[in-house]
Amino acid sequence: MPFDGSNYSSGTGQILRKAYARLSAGWIQKSLARRGSGTAVGFCVLGSVKCDDLGKEQELTVEMVQALSLIKAVIAQDANRIATVIDSDSQLAGWNDVYGRRKCEVLGVVATAMLLQEKLDEQGTTLRVNV
16 A cells, blocks of 8 residues: 555655655645755655755656656546646646645645556556656
């Protein structure tokens, strides 16, 4: 289960778990990460994947791209009801920053992405993305 603290074989699953934990501890808008004393104290959905624990943006890895693609796919699935598609990082940041967006919505998207990655891991497959 994605919330039980067990380790996943895929790096993408680990990234999504870390993103969920970061967002649970502190979700923000209008910035990738907000720093406190020594560590980041808040992340947006994009920053929760792209930044390290100190809130510094990292070079993207294939696993990070896969994690972001899953998050975007979950949003797009839900967005089909409202005719919005999320296919770029700037659109993902815009989705995060919409006035009235709630932390529980962001956590729900990442949790669903974690579940999808768990299914991919069980099947021994990976999400195909263009890097």
